[in-house]
Amino acid sequence: EVQGYAAKTVFEALQAPACHENMVKVGGYILGEFGNLIAGDSRSSPVIQFRLLHSKYHLCSSATRGLLLSTYVKFINLFPEIRSQIQEVFRTDSNLRSADVELQQRAAEYLQLSVVASNDVLATVLEEMPAFPERESSILT
Numbered sequence: 001e002v003q004g005y006a007a008k009t010v011f012e013a014l015q016a017p018a019c020h021e022n023m024v025k026v027g028g029y030i031l032g033e034f035g036n037l038i039a040g041d042s043r044s045s046p047v048i049q050f051r052l053l054h055s056k057y058h059l060c061s062s063a064t065r066g067l068l069l070s071t072y073v074k075f076i077n078l079f080p081e082i083r084s085q086i087q088e089v090f091r092t093d094s095n096l097r098s099a100d101v102e103l104q105q106r107a108a109e110y111l112q113l114s115v116v117a118s119n120d121v122l123a124t125v126l127e128e129m130p131a132f133p134e135r136e137s138s139i140l141t
Helices: 002-014 021-037 046-057 062-078 080-095 101-116 119-125
Strands: none
Touching: 002 021, 002 046, 021 046, 021 062, 046 062, 046 080, 062 080, 062 101, 062 119, 080 101, 101 119
């Protein structure tokens, strides 16, 4: 339930016209892990989540772009219906000659993974992070 709330909150925050890059990082991570929890709402469908994050992509540093590429490959696992749109981003980034070499390599590897790997392999490789255990206080344990 905390994960769903976090996904909804960052999704709403990312809709602001001026969004700090740290918000893009946090939003990318949380939506990549838990975006499926808000995908049932037509206002935060998989394609809308992807477009929202990708609208910030070219405004961000290479480190944040790398994180967003990781989010996109997780989206392929969570939302197979937008696979082709995401693969197009990977194709474009892997072919840019002037791009950051690390981003270019990451895009090429994610593209290959999304094309070659079976759905079972993708599900295993891109498995959701486990939930943090609930506890009263870290001091008490």
